[in-house]
Amino acid sequence: MIGKVYPSEKKSYIDEKTGKQVWQLTDGASNNVHLYFTDNSFTLGDEEIYFLSDRGSERGLYNFFKMDLATGLMTQMTDEPQGVGYTGFSTKTPDSELLVYITGNKIKKVNTRTGEIRVVYEETEGMTLWSPFISPDKKLVGFCRNEDVSITYGNNYAGFKETMYAIKRGFVTIAHLDGSKVYNAFEDTHWLGHFQFSPHDSNLAMFCHEGPWNQVHQRIWLLDISTGQVTPCFRQEEDDCVGHEFWTRDGLIFFDNRRKGHDGTITSKRTQATIVTEESGQTPYIGLADEKGKVLNTIPMPHYCNHYHANNDNSLLVGDEVDDIVLITLKDGQTELKTLCTHHTSWGSQMSHCHPTFSWKADRILFASDRSGTIQLYVTEVNG
Template sequence: MFIPRISRRLAVLAAIGIAGQVFAADEIPPSTWVDKDTGHRVWRLTPEPDSGSLYFNYTAITPDGKWMVYNAPDGIHGLDLTTRKTKLVVPNHGNRMAARTIAVGRKSNVVFYLSDDPATKITSINRANFDTGVSEKLVDLPAGHRVDSINADDTLAAGTYEIKPSAKAGQGAPGGPLIQPRNKGEMMEQRLAARIPLVLFTINLQTGKETQLLQSTDWINHLLFSPSDPTLLMYCHEGPWQKVDRIWTIRTDGSDNTLIHRRTMAMEIAGHEFWGQDGKTVWYDWQYPKGATFYVAGYNLETRQRTAYQTERNDWSIHFNVSADGKLFAGDGGDSGQVARAPDGQWVVLLKPQSVLGQGAINDKDFWQPGVFKPERLVNMAHHDYRLEPNVRFTPDQKLVVFRSNMFGPTYVLGVEVDKAPAGATDVMSTPELAARFKPQKPTPTH
């Protein structure tokens, strides 16, 4: 991997321990170091300040495992996971929101994105090829339509739009207009109470044909197609988690609208759902009740079997993810202001599932299958401001856990090796101390 000269110099400076050194604003963090607290090697994967990876459960890596998409101020980029070199795929020509990533394709090495025509202001869905750099427009979106996911054979996009009230009615949507909230929790309460009518739809990327899947006054959000079944869409009933049965699936013809997890306890929550990479299992953060006991729960769509891996408070994470073979999980941690109120939870963590089903135990196909996670800390995130969620994911070879961080001030995409670094590394350093040399102010907990 090519390491820029300035990064090599900074790595050497950090390695020899120049106490109290604060780097200039125009200098960049080192390309790699070994976290002193964990023994795992960390890599800075993106060269651009304010570059970021996708939300943890969005499709971000091409089907051949070569390219990972990320966003930067100058446009949509590809990171070659083999060479670690990067290239600009869709430039935004000075307008940071000109090209907005939807997802990477599952059939070919393309990224789907939204862009606006400067003259007509019409938003279109487009795709660009990582290998050739060629972009093409696919279909236009009607005004007010939002798109969030692309299906497994790259033929459909799914999204929502709000149903506008009749001009003759002279009134707003049920619940009245939303007022700017003071915080995220207040916003979610207000949006849920507003009962704004909306439509969940798909649009054919070849013909532009739109299909309505359902109409609702519930707040529908977080659309995510199955990675293997092009006719299956997962979505959530959004809102404060203790007030909603959140996780649902539906077919692309509008049939089989199915609740995945029904709550049975007051203050029980289930959310931040994600697909197992084979498309068989829906995984999610399950707290029974909120803030007290913590699990990563799974529901197998084929066998209908449910699994729950118990997680300790300090190993709980805002988001979890799973490796391609389903044998490893990872989490991005959380500060003391998050729902777990973890006193020591600011870590990227590797989680190894272990069954606790005892020999001779009475079992049944409808019973939850119990397990625990054996944790291994990968990166000390004490200097990361958790107002930016790190959003972990595994690379296809399962050698790296990729995440984003603002610990150095600007956001970068980082990766940490799953295996510990060999003994004798000369660039072992404290990650929080290194980060503090670029961003001296220590982050305060979220609320």
């Protein structure tokens, strides 16, 4: 029920490996996941987070909630009978005024200040909807529409490769949030995903060709919204295996290049993304590109985390290794890794991926784990 307040479930513990204090924000039989790492669950000011939970519903039926981080109190923001899509199906503005999410064949917008909920797009052509993202001027939402190929995408990346090969038609679609206009900004012959507006330019966005990284020829693309012109970002060569791109806070594009043979996944068997194969003679690296797709610099990254997120000046990364949340200092083209705390997630599904992200002040890390059996949210301080 919209407006229902749930009591705090916060509790702290001392991490067994590092002695770090970690706050478990949610608990119990419900599953709780934060927004995808290309977004930020924190509201500017870092006093609250927005997240998805199946509390109060049947298992697996998610809705939006907000949490006051000081008190731990949680307030339900949506009550969709079909639920709200989780990883990559919901987004918000940095100030949390607007929430946008996919439910069934509709994309809806919530104004958290007025409580108004309205449909901004309804799918009528049988395409699947994915990765909505709001423009920085709050006027547009962009999203990907791919043909429905009826392949089950399940735990441990089941159907991932098959979906990539099956989809031959995809669109980047733009909807005006005032309901005045909807149009296709770009059409392609690939599975499209990871749509993200630039944090500073409402006419510039990026998207990806989705699939196993070692089978996608060109992962990252930049899109001029007004003209529909696309430009490859970091032109890949044969042995480049690229993914997990996101806009940094200063408007650069971060990407992870795991090099020859890596498909970008990690499964419950804890393989692939965490293995550096010496026989390849190649060292993985991360890179930063400008808004025209030109690579500005690269840094060797032999640590092989599964996701990265950057602080405000790109001097510090947070990453999720197999069982640990780590901080990686970037300085003079070198990296220094420090274990922050354990996470012990199973990696069985996208929802159980840690997806660690910095708060807006970059002094706290939010992550998810199913170490307790259900997926819960955790936060810890960067320092101290």
